[in-house]
Amino acid sequence: MAAVKLSDVKIKTLKPKDKVYRILDADRLYIEIRPTGAKVWRFKFVFQGKESSMSLGEYPSISLADARALKDEMRAKLAKGIHPVEDRKNIKAQALAETLNTFDSIAEEFKLKRMSTKSEIYQGKFDVALTKDISPIIGKKNVSDVTAADVLKILNNTVDRVVKESNGRFTGASAALENRRFLGAVIRYAIATLRAENDPTYAVRDVIKRPRVNHARALTKEERYKARTSLPKYNGTQTVKNAGFILLYTMLRAIEIRKMQWHWIDFENRLIRFPEEAMKKDRIHVLPISDQVFNVLxxxxxxxxxxxxxxPAIYSKKNEGMLAKETLNSMLEYIGLKGVTTHDFRATASTLLYEKGYEEAWVEKQLAHAESNRTKASYDHSKHLKPRRKMMQDWADIVDSWKDQQNVQPN
Structure with a gap:
C-alpha cells in the first residue's frame, strides 16, 4: 500500500486501474480505488490481537476531513475496548428497531393480526382515527415513549376537530373516547409483544366524559301519521325510500338495513337470514317477510x-358501498320528522306490540336483542318463528293503518 499524505487535490487525480489499489493517509486510514472508479475510505485496526478493517464511506460523499474525523472516532472506541464494527451494527439495529417500533408500525401490525375478523366499517373507523387524530401526534414516535400527555393532546385535538367539522352540532366526546380505545388497544398489543411496558391511556381515562345517551322513544300518533303519509312523497332516490319502508315495517336497526345482502333473502320461504357478522353481538337473526316487505323487496x-x-349507495363506485349512516336519519328529517331517529321506530314497535298483548319473547326475538347465553342463542334464532311471522304481518298492517288516522291529535 502506497503511503502518501493525502489531499483533496491528490485524491481527485487518482485514476482506476485493472485491479484495486490503496493509498495510505495516516494512522492506518487509507483510500481504496476500485476498477469501477469508486473511491472508498477504509480504516485498518487491531482488536484483541486480531487485525480487521472497516469502511468509512465513499469519497466525495465522505470528504478527507470527514474520513479523518471518523478514523479518530473509531480509534477512541478502540481505546475504550469497543469493537467499532460491532458497535456500528448495534447502532444500526437499534435504529431499525426504533423504526419498527413506531406507533404507526405497531398499529399496522395490530390491524393485520388482531382486527382481521372485524367488519370493514370498524377497520375503516380505525384507519380514520389514525389518519386524522393519532398519527399526526405520535405516529413516528416509539410506542414505548408515548405518554399520557400525548394521549391527552390527541383527545383534545379530536374534540376540537369534530366540533369544527360539525359546526358545533357534535361535542366530539364520542370520537375522542373511541380514539382512546384504539390507542389503548394498540399499546396493549405492544405490551403483549414486549415492545412497551405501560399503557398511558389509563391515566386519562376520566378526562373525556361519555356523552349523555339519548334513548330511543316511541313516536307520537302525529309522528306516526307523518311517517306513513310523507314517506311515499319523499323525492329522493327510490332506494332510500324503499330502505325507509323497510325501516318502518321490520323493526330492524339502520345498520342491518344498510348491510342487507340479496343472498340473505329467501323469497320462496319469505325469510331474511342475517348471518352472525351482520348483527350486533354476532347473533344469527331471522326475519319473517310480511306482504308489505315482500313487495318493497x-x-x-x-x-x-x-x-x-x-x-347500495347510489353514488359509490359501482354502487358497491353501503348507504351512509346518516342517510336514513336525513331522510326522516326531510319528510318532516325532525328529532326522530331510526332507532325510535324500534321503540315504537316494541311499545305498541307490548300494548297489544304480544308475547315478550316474540318481540324481543324480533328486535334481535341478544340472548345472554351465547350457546343457547346459537340454536334459537328461529324460535317462535310461526307466531313471529304473524306478528310481523300484523305490525306491517299496523304501520299502514297510520296513514288512515285523519285529524290525529298528538299523544
Whole structure:
C-alpha cells in the first residue's frame, strides 16, 4: 500500500486501474480505488490481537476531513475496548428497531393480526382515527415513549376537530373516547409483544366524559301519521325510500338495513337470514317477510338485484358501498320528522306490540336483542318463528293503518 499524505487535490487525480489499489493517509486510514472508479475510505485496526478493517464511506460523499474525523472516532472506541464494527451494527439495529417500533408500525401490525375478523366499517373507523387524530401526534414516535400527555393532546385535538367539522352540532366526546380505545388497544398489543411496558391511556381515562345517551322513544300518533303519509312523497332516490319502508315495517336497526345482502333473502320461504357478522353481538337473526316487505323487496330487486347489497349507495363506485349512516336519519328529517331517529321506530314497535298483548319473547326475538347465553342463542334464532311471522304481518298492517288516522291529535 502506497503511503502518501493525502489531499483533496491528490485524491481527485487518482485514476482506476485493472485491479484495486490503496493509498495510505495516516494512522492506518487509507483510500481504496476500485476498477469501477469508486473511491472508498477504509480504516485498518487491531482488536484483541486480531487485525480487521472497516469502511468509512465513499469519497466525495465522505470528504478527507470527514474520513479523518471518523478514523479518530473509531480509534477512541478502540481505546475504550469497543469493537467499532460491532458497535456500528448495534447502532444500526437499534435504529431499525426504533423504526419498527413506531406507533404507526405497531398499529399496522395490530390491524393485520388482531382486527382481521372485524367488519370493514370498524377497520375503516380505525384507519380514520389514525389518519386524522393519532398519527399526526405520535405516529413516528416509539410506542414505548408515548405518554399520557400525548394521549391527552390527541383527545383534545379530536374534540376540537369534530366540533369544527360539525359546526358545533357534535361535542366530539364520542370520537375522542373511541380514539382512546384504539390507542389503548394498540399499546396493549405492544405490551403483549414486549415492545412497551405501560399503557398511558389509563391515566386519562376520566378526562373525556361519555356523552349523555339519548334513548330511543316511541313516536307520537302525529309522528306516526307523518311517517306513513310523507314517506311515499319523499323525492329522493327510490332506494332510500324503499330502505325507509323497510325501516318502518321490520323493526330492524339502520345498520342491518344498510348491510342487507340479496343472498340473505329467501323469497320462496319469505325469510331474511342475517348471518352472525351482520348483527350486533354476532347473533344469527331471522326475519319473517310480511306482504308489505315482500313487495318493497321485489321493487328494490328491479333496482339493485344484480348487486351484492340490497340498498347500495347510489353514488359509490359501482354502487358497491353501503348507504351512509346518516342517510336514513336525513331522510326522516326531510319528510318532516325532525328529532326522530331510526332507532325510535324500534321503540315504537316494541311499545305498541307490548300494548297489544304480544308475547315478550316474540318481540324481543324480533328486535334481535341478544340472548345472554351465547350457546343457547346459537340454536334459537328461529324460535317462535310461526307466531313471529304473524306478528310481523300484523305490525306491517299496523304501520299502514297510520296513514288512515285523519285529524290525529298528538299523544
Amino acid at each position: 321485489k321493487q328494490q330487486y328491479e333496482i339493485s338485484g344484480d348487486q351484492v347489497l340490497v340498498f
